[in-house]
Amino acid sequence: MVSKPRLLVTRKLSPEVEERAAHDYDAIFNPDDQVFTSSELVAACQQVDAVLPCHSEMFTANVIAALPERLRVIANHSVGVDHIDLSAAAARGIIVTNTPDVLSDATAEIAILCMLGAARRGAEGNRLLRENRWASWSPSFMVGRQVTGKRFGILGMGRVGQVAAARARGFDMEIHYHNRQRLPPDQEEGAIWHETIESLVAASDVLSLHCPATPDTIGVIDAERLDLMPRGAILVNTARGSLVDEDALCDALQSGHLFAAGLDVFRTEPGGNLRLSALENVFVLPHIGSATFETRIAMGFRALDNLDAVFAGCDAPDRVA
Numbered sequence: 464m465v466s467k468p469r470l471l472v473t474r475k476l477s478p479e480v481e482e483r484a485a486h487d488y489d490a491i492f493n494p495d496d497q498v499f500t501s502s503e504l505v506a507a508c509q510q511v512d513a514v515l516p517c518h519s520e521m522f523t524a525n526v527i528a529a530l531p532e533r534l535r536v537i538a539n540h541s542v543g544v545d546h547i548d549l550s551a552a553a554a555r556g557i558i559v560t561n562t563p564d565v566l567s568d569a570t571a572e573i574a575i576l577c578m579l580g581a582a583r584r585g586a587e588g589n590r591l592l593r594e595n596r597w598a599s600w601s602p603s604f605m606v607g608r609q610v611t612g613k614r615f616g617i618l619g620m621g622r623v624g625q626v627a628a629a630r631a632r633g634f635d636m637e638i639h640y641h642n643r644q645r646l647p648p649d650q651e652e653g654a655i656w657h658e659t660i661e662s663l664v665a666a667s668d669v670l671s672l673h674c675p676a677t678p679d680t681i682g683v684i685d686a687e688r689l690d691l692m693p694r695g696a697i698l699v700n701t702a703r704g705s706l707v708d709e710d711a712l713c714d715a716l717q718s719g720h721l722f723a724a725g726l727d728v729f730r731t732e733p734g735g736n737l738r739l740s741a742l743e744n745v746f747v748l749p750h751i752g753s754a755t756f757e758t759r760i761a762m763g764f765r766a767l768d769n770l771d772a773v774f775a776g777c778d779a780p781d782r783v784a
């Protein structure tokens with residue numbers, strides 16, 4: 464009998480996904496869901512042919528250099544791959560895959576939640592009730608911003624950005640976007656393309672970030688670009704915390720230049736940014752954009768589809784390195 468490839472699954476996944484992995488692979492699971500340190504990750508990878516990690520495992524150049532020869536593939540349970548040094552993996556001939564498409568709906572839902580939570584002062588209202596401080600009501604109480612009919616700016620009109628645009632159209636919002644490449648008309652669906660990020664941010668009543676974190680995009684929303692946003696605008700980030708200069712964002716929120724922010728991602732995770740979380744006009748979530756039952760199963764299955772392809776000697780459908 465041919466032995467099954469040995470697979471390390473670094474985090475606790477959906478039961479359906481673990482069941483399929485256990486059926487098709489000689490799988491090692493992490494039932495207590497402990498987060499591996501870099502040295503634990505390297506040690507755990509020594510006896511495996513493949514690893515199925517999440518964005519919580521850092522595959523730096525040093526970690527990749529210490530992986531065993533037998534390890535052929537890193538099949539991520541994430542669309543983002545900024546936790547992996549892709550060139551180091553490519554140099555060692557290790558295949559890297561991700562899970563596009565399957566989390567676009569869930570992430571776009573969270574972007575809309577962040578937009579509405581920020582615009583309608585969701586965090587502030589929530590705190591008032593939870594801390595038993597709701598003492599009065601009047602027409603001037605907790606007045607927020609209406610998003611209907613406003614301009615929804617999208618930085619990164621990829622898969623998630625396009626679904627977010629579709630959801631925002633449900634609020635009659637006018638869609639603006641910046642991408643390096645303008646989309647063809649059938650994908651643009653009337654959205655207004657901006658050749659520069661500066662032009663996009665200046666035209667956004669709500670600016671929603673949907674680009675990956677790469678050396679080109681880290682810190683892309685800095686003090687200057689925040690300053691270009693219209694007074695009273697809202698920033699939404701469901702992509703990666705590293706896209707934003709968080710100190711500059713705090714300043715823009717505290718000065719009143721921005722009305723609010725809705726954030727699902729932070730430069731430091733877990734934990735977030737306490738200066739931002741303390742502000743009344745910031746609606747925060749703990750990186751749960753793709754955290755729905757349906758999407759977690761789909762992500763796990765997509766990662767397994769990639770593994771299956773590699774071990775069947777085929778091209779992995781979602782190869783990124």
Ligand code: DGY
Pocket residue numbers: 517518540541542543544566752753
């Ligand atoms: C992703 O897939 O990149 C999400 O952020 C969850 O890891």
